[in-house]
Amino acid sequence: MFAAEHIELAGLVCALFLTLAIFTRLIGDNKLFRFAQSLFVGVTSGYILALVLRSVIWPRILLLVQQPAQYWYYGLYFVLGLMLLARGLRKTNALANLPLGMLFGIGASVTLGGTLAGTLIPQTRALATPFTTTSLNTWPAWALLLNGVLVLVGALAVLGAFRFTLPSHSPVGFLSTVWSWLGRTLGRGLIMIILGALYAGALVSFYTLLVGRFSFLQQTISEVLGRLGI
Amino acid sequence: MLVCAKCSRLNPEGANTCSACGASLAEAKYRACPTCGTINSIRDMFCFRCLTLLPPADDQIDTANIGDSAADIDLDPLAALTHALPEAQLDFTVPPGSSRPPHTAPTGISGIATAISQISGPSHAQPSISRVAKILIYAGVILAALIPLLAHIRPSGATSARESVYGLLQSLEDIPQGAAVLVSFDYGPAYAAELDSLATLILQHLAEHSNKVLIMSTHPLGMANAERLFSTLDLPMEYGNNYLYLGYLPGEESGLRLLLGEFGSVFIYDFFKQQSLDTYPLAREIESLSQVQRVIVLSEDAVTIQRWIEQVQSPTHLSMDALVSASAEPYLTPYYLSRQLSSLTGGLPAALELQAVQKGTGLDLGFSLGLVGLTLLVALITVVTTINDFSKRHKQGR
Amino acid sequence: MRKTIPIAAAVICGIVIIADYLVQVPWLHTAAARLLEGAVVLAGFALVLGILNLLAFNFRHIRDHTPGRWQSWIILISLPITVLIGTTFPGSGAFTWVYTYVVTPLMTALGALLLFYAVTVAVRLLPLRNGAAIILFASCLVFMILWIPGISSVSPFIAAVRNWLYALPVGASMRGLLLGAAIGAVVASLRILSSLEQPYTGITEKH
Incomplete structure (x- = not known):
């Protein structure tokens, strides 16, 4: 039997090798990278499959077998689940329409309820409330009001960039045209600011990941060398 | 994809005539979104459903390439990788036939790249980058990432942190001693470098205040992540009494909505020992969200938080x-401003400041210096590419 | 029948869930909870289906002697081994070993590589050709500076600017984006619930 420290050492060497294999992509596409990438796909999907079987499906199978009278509906879920798996075969794929229909119906209604109650209504209400962060509380009243108005105009301008279709030859259509113009000008400018903020956030996030990997390489190399007595 | 005004056939962007009826596509009024396939008005800027920026109708742009801006970057050796990565995530974290209509802003790097490609002009006119320039850029990035490992400067004196850090500290202080807290580890190992520090600080605080911690995840790899983190921390907490791994919850919105019921019917067995939840004193004491004082969600993306707000915070009015x-923070700002989120903290920079504020020490400036280096690199790249672009245009003009 | 039953299932399930949002009736709540649990189990099966598709896809690669099929072999070998370890010895050290020393380094290294890609995007796409590009670039640089840890210690003015930027340009315009996206989501949900759109049967009516 292997000692625990040997297993850990093998793990560290394996992790080091796989990290470096992924980083070889920087010098171009190569077989080492392809190997690591395929291993990633295989092991990760295997891990997730095992997790789903063990956490979601298996406990419910046990309950169904142990107390069928109480958990009879799990049997129904499993039949629907098997029908969903039939999607993988050409001859039987129509069977999956029923569970997919249920999934979409449930998903759409949950999304509808959640979006209305969690985003649309609270965010619209927040638009009407001149908002201030804690540090802005020291501002004079006119500045707070101006801030609130700017928030309202800014949000409406960005919303105008969506261009929901309305007939252009009605009073509502005229408003729609004005709103669209606001969207094309101020709205577009604000969207560029957001994109800049999101891009900066993405760069900071990826930078942190790279620093983390370099730190891992530094620590692991010194640990492996130390354990090997080099 | 352009929709023929005469026969409704979908034709590729850039086509002049319909492949089915031969009608001119100059009259087309609708186009299909390259991301989700939804039909939008040809003048729309965004897809009304998934918010992908649509190719402008009146600009003379080679629109055929815009939908694949990631693939279009032929100079980038990582293009293949970025294709492989979203595929892997799609395969594993979003079930095929996911029921939620997508409605997210372009937060991913591909979305941002698509947006940037819109304003930068035609992709075919963009010069390809030389091998030397590529090496220089990669060297610059590596150098910037090495700075935090090499430079350890810690000035004396207290650190002043961003407002979100104080918001989080206040929010944590507001949790009553011994109260139950639900912590969701909705991030995979890829984002551990960013979120582990924040998770550690949170868990240490909860352990010090004798809080009862229930741990779950809506990310397939989140529970393993939580287990790994707990194993590295020496917290004075006993499994089953002070903390409990509830488990992984699939189903996105539907799963979170289900969480409003009893935990025992959602998770059945705990994640760690695979025993019925009833066997643990903590699970018998805290049976549902109504007995939880606070929900803390650690997430690598904004959409997950949005789902939590819509399905859990909104109906229960729990503090969250x-x-x-860092990439998700701007997207979620409106929820913080509307007080739907008690606190919103993003990325390692906030974690470093939080650490310094908690300990009352100076901040290790290594990471800050590295980030300064990266900022300068991006600025330099933009200036050089702009000059290059102008000189090429000038030559073409002549 | 191939379409009618799935459409009916989608509409009925949707109505039950929506009704549960609107009224507090115990039996309706139980029915909605059963449906939601069913959706969670079906989501689990959907993941299984996705992975079976992956296996089938790679199996076809090998069968058809596609170039690069050795990668498919790696997937076809590593996937079942991981499933076997995960289901047979779920809490074992072997499963933790696979996660710690194989999944984690691969995933984190792939994530870290994205920085090179993200910076190269700037090279390719950020020449300052017009006003919009200048706004985007300036915004990016300002926000990068504001991300620097400890930047608030330099001057209280920076902290104030950061707060204002997040409250106004970012907060306001992100709220506009959220509202627009929310309206889109509501419309898309209503289209599914009213069966104007039937993605589960592959049919979309033209409207």
Whole structure:
């Protein structure tokens, strides 16, 4: 039997090798990278499959077998689940329409309820409330009001960039045209600011990941060398 | 894809005539979104459903390439990788036939790249980058990432942190001693470098205040992540009494909506020992969300937090703290401003400041210096490419 | 029948869930909870289906002697081994070993590589050709500076600017984006619930 420290050492060497294999992509596409990438796909999907079987499906199978009278509906879920798996075969794929229909119906209604109650209504209400962060509380009243108005105009301008279709030859259509113009000008400018903020956030996030990997390489190399007595 | 005004056939962007009836596509009024396939008005800027920026109708742009801006970057050796990565995530974290209509802003790097490609002009006119320039850029990035490992400067004196850090501290202080807290580890190992520090600080605080911690995840790899983190921390907590791994909850919105019921019917067995939840004193004491004082969600993306707010915070009015990746913070700002989130903290920069504020020490400036280096690199790249672009245009003009 | 039953299932399930949002009736709540649990189990099966598709896809690669099929072999070998370890010895050290020393380094290294890609995007796409590009670039640089840890210690003015930027340009315009996206989501949900759109049967009516 292997000692625990040997297993850990093998793990560290394996992790080091796989990290470096992924980083070889920087010098171009190569077989080492392809190997690591395929291993990633295989092991990760295997891990997730095992997790789903063990956490979601298996406990419910046990309950169904142990107390069928109480958990009879799990049997129904499993039949629907098997029908969903039939999607993988050409001859039987129509069977999956029923569970997919249920999934979409449930998903759409949950999304509808959640979006209305969690985003649309609270965010619209927040638009009407001149908002201030804690540090802005020291501002004079006119500045707070101006801030609130700017928030309202800014949000409406960005919303105008969506261009929901309305007939252009009605009073509502005229408003729609004005709103669209606001969207094309101020709205577009604000969207560029957001994109800049999101891009900066993405760069900071990826930078942190790279620093983390370099730190891992530094620590692991010194640990492996130390354990090997080099 | 352009929709023929005469026969409704979908034709590729850039086509002049319909492949089915031969009608001119100059009259087309609708186009299909390259991301989700929804039919939008040809003048729309965004897809009304998934918010992908649509190619402008009146600009003379080679629109055929815009939908694949990631693939279009032929100079980038990582293009293949970025294709492989979203595929892997799609395969594993979003079930095929996912029921939620997508409605997210372009937060991913591909979305941002698509947006940037819109304003930068035609992709075919963009010069390809030389091998030397590529090496220089990669060297610059590596150098910037090495700075935090090499430079350890810690000035004396207290650190002043961003407002979100104080918001989080206040939010944590507001949790009563011994109260139950639900912590969701909705991030995979890829984002551990960003979120582990925040998670550690949170768990240490909860352990010090004798809080009862229930741990779950809506990310397939989140529970393993939580287990790994707990194993590295020496917290004075006993499994089953002070903390409990509830488990992984699939189903996105539907799963979170289900969480409003009893935990025992959602998770059945605990994640760690695979025993019925009833066997643990903590699970018998805290049976549902109504007995939980606070929800803390650690997430690598903004959409997960949005789902939590819509499905859990909104109906229960529970206080919720979001600790997210830096890339997700701007997206969630409106929820913080509307007080739907008690606190919103993003990325490692906030974690470093939080650490310094908690300990009352100076900040290790290594990471800050590295980030300064990266900022300068991006600025330099933009200036050089602009000059290059102008000189090429000038030559073409002549 | 191939379409009618799935459409009916989608509409009925949707109505039950929506009704549960609107009224507090115990039996309706139980029915909605059963449906939601069913959706969670079906989501689990959907993941299984996705992975079976992955296996089938790679199996076809090998069968058809596609170039690069050795990668498919790696997937076809590593996937079942991981499933076997995960289901047979779920809490074992072997499963933890696979996660710690194989999944984690691969995933984190792939994530870290994205920085090179993200910076190269700037090279390719950020020449300052017009006003919009200048706004985007300036915004990016300002926000990067504001991300620097400890930047608030330099001057209280920076902290104030950061707060204002997040409250106004970012907060306001992100709220506009959220509202627009929310309206889109509501419309898309209503289209599914009213069966104007039937993605589960592959049919979309033209409207």
